[in-house]
Amino acid sequence: MPFVLELAVSLLIVIGAVFMLVGSLGMVKLPDLMSRLHAPTKATTLGVGGALIASMLYFLGTDGALSIHEVLITFFLFLTAPVTAHLVAKAHLHAQGGAGLPPTGGGCGWSTFESTPETAASESPSSHNKG
Amino acid sequence: MIANALLFGYFAVSVALLFNLWRLFAGPSVMDRVLAVDTMVINVIALIILYGIDRHTSVYFEAALLLAMFGFISTVAFCRFVLRGDIIE
Numbered sequence: 001m002p003f004v005l006e007l008a009v010s011l012l013i014v015i016g017a018v019f020m021l022v023g024s025l026g027m028v029k030l031p032d033l034m035s036r037l038h039a040p041t042k043a044t045t046l047g048v049g050g051a052l053i054a055s056m057l058y059f060l061g062t063d064g065a066l067s068i069h070e071v072l073i074t075f076f077l078f079l080t081a082p083v084t085a086h087l088v089a090k091a092h093l094h095a096q097g098g099a100g101l102p103p104t105g106g107g108c109g110w111s112t113f114e115s116t117p118e119t120a121a122s123e124s125p126s127s128h129n130k131g
Numbered sequence: 132m133i134a135n136a137l138l139f140g141y142f143a144v145s146v147a148l149l150f151n152l153w154r155l156f157a158g159p160s161v162m163d164r165v166l167a168v169d170t171m172v173i174n175v176i177a178l179i180i181l182y183g184i185d186r187h188t189s190v191y192f193e194a195a196l197l198l199a200m201f202g203f204i205s206t207v208a209f210c211r212f213v214l215r216g217d218i219i220e
Contacts, residue, residue: 006132009136009184010133010135011136013133013136013139013140013181014136014139014140017139017142017143017144017177018143020144020147020173020174020177021143021144021146021147023147023170024146024147024151024170024174025150027154027166027167027170028150028153028154033162033166036154036166037166040166040169040170044170047177048176048177051140051180052180054184055180055183058133059189062187067189067192069192069196070180072196073192073196073199076196076199076203077173077199080199083203083207084203084206084207084210087206087207087210087211087214088162088165088206088210090210090214091162091213092160092162094214095160095161095162095213
């Protein structure tokens with residue numbers, strides 16, 4: 001394996017590991033769940049992406065063939081991290097009953113708790129709490 | 132050089148897993164614990180990939196992919212259960 005490729009693989013492994021460490025440190029240090037949510041969903045996902053690119057470069061250098069598995073894992077992780085964060089935040093809001101939320105400033109409240117007047121008029125009354 | 136980088140990677144990810152374990156035990160609410168388990172799954176995926184580089188085989192990628200899917204689906208199912216009291220309505 002050429003030296004430049006070896007250097008790149010080592011650097012990517014170290015950078016990815018540091019990002020994962022920072023993400024988990026943020027989970028310990030940050031004060032409440034809404035801010036704690038930022039650390040794992042951003043830093044940790046980026047760190048795992050770095051490790052996956054390092055693995056791709058390593059197998060490109062040793063076997064000479066580009067493996068597609070890592071792209072699949074990276075794509076899947078980067079696709080699912082926002083969905084997970086959204087669902088955790090939503091479950092947290094509903095568990096608290098909307099306490100601590102600022103007013104929306106509009107005509108109706110937060111859309112996860114009550115439907116807007118337009119959709120409430122067009123929907124049947126029994127289906128207003130889907131989600 | 133790659134061996135030293137892998138050693139550092141093992142160390143950092145293991146410390147990260149310990150942090151997550153602390154949050155899993157200390158987390159005040161249920162969603163804290165769900166988030167801790169989700170982060171632990173992502174860290175274990177990274178650990179599996181580093182081990183795959185170390186052993187120089189590509190058989191571990193299937194394990195990593197399966198773990199990614201399993202972690203995502205379990206997190207979504209648990210959030211759904213907390214939100215609605217049911218997973219499949």
